Amino acid sequence: MKKLFITVLASGMTTVAICQKTFILSHQDKQGFFAVSAGTSLPMGQFARCSPVDDRACMAGQGVAFSASGGYRIAGPVGLMIRGEQHRNTVNTSAMLDALYRNDTDLWTAKADNWSVLSVLAGPYVSIPMGRFSVDARLLAGRALAVLPNTSMAGNFGTTEMSVRTTGSQSTAFALGGGMSVRYRLGLSTSLLLNADYSRADFTFHNLISTATNGSVRSQSAAFSSNRVVSVVSISAGVAVLFGTKYRPF
Template sequence: MKKLFVTVLAAGMTTVAFCQKTFILSHQDKKGFFAVSAGTSMPVGRYGSCLTSDIKACMASQGLSFNVAAGYRVFGSVGLMVRGEQHRNAVDTKAMLSSLYRNETDVWTANADNWTISSVMAGPYISIPLGRFSVDARLLAGKAQAVLPNTSMAGNFGSIEMSLKTTGSQSTATAFGGGATLRYRLGRSISTHVNADYTRADFLFHNLTSTATNGSQKSTSLPYSSNRVVDVVSVSAGFAFLFGNKYRPF
């Protein structure tokens, strides 16, 4: 009986010690992270404008965003991070058609590829611990690449078949951004989080052309350039792997 009591007591003490160690390690401050997130991309400003009177309106609609990020605190709560992000936004084809003057009996359709905005930015961030929660804030700058989508419209004016096609292009530009993250620690090295970010870049697209077809007649414009400003807000969620113990109690 005494031997059984000692065995049970030892097992209980081992369990308590293990739980204490797990609890301490789950709260152990980590200096670095690698995060993956996905969410929604919301165009703002001229990027999301559908005003037909504005030739620089991008007519982008709500889409998807994906991002990966890595950071490491180098001094107290201040660190450096690198973030890669991609936005995919469809073009509002109904807004494209609204720019046409046509009779009620005329039938027109519009098609467009998607906007694709990819960026890699780096900069400082600050992390404020709140128990298992933490709040991060960041300011970033870097490079972005945008794909201006091909568009086309086709229909009729009375008995005359017509179409208009514009070619897309690619461009790179300096990008600026910032955002915040609310993080919750799930265990020793895993956390979940919610991000809110803003990205802006001013692109200049070259070698664009427009081709108009009017019945049997066809005309193509000379190559031209167009400036487009991309402003986009994203809200995403995901998981992060935490590394780099600040203290080593075990």
């Protein structure tokens, strides 16, 4: 009976020690992270503007955003990070038709590919731990690649069938971004996170061509360029893997 009591007592003490160790390690601050997230992409400013008289209006609608990032703190709460983000936004085809002068009896349809913006940004960030929670703030800069979508409209003016198609193009530009994250620690090395980010880049798209078909007559414009400002806010959620324990109590 005495041996059984000692065995149970030792087992209980071991369990308590393991639980204490796990608790301490799960709260221990980590120096670095890798994270992935997904969410919604909200166009801002001229990127969302649908004015038919504004040549720089991008007529972008709500879309989706995906991101991957990694960072490491090098001096207290301050670290360096790199972040890649992909935005895909629809085009407001109704706004395209609003720019077309037509009679009420004329029937027109519009089609468009999606806007696509890929950015890779890097810069400093600050991480403030608060128990299982932590708040990160970042200010980043880098390069962005945008794809101006192909667009087309087709319909009639009276009895005459017409169509207009404009080719898209790619462009790269300097980009700025910034944002914040709130992370909740799940265990030893994983966290859930909620992100809010803003990014902006000024693009110039070259070699754009519009082709109009009027019945059997086809005409094509000379190649032209267009300047567009792409600014987006992304709200996303994801998971982070933590690494880099600075102090090792065990």
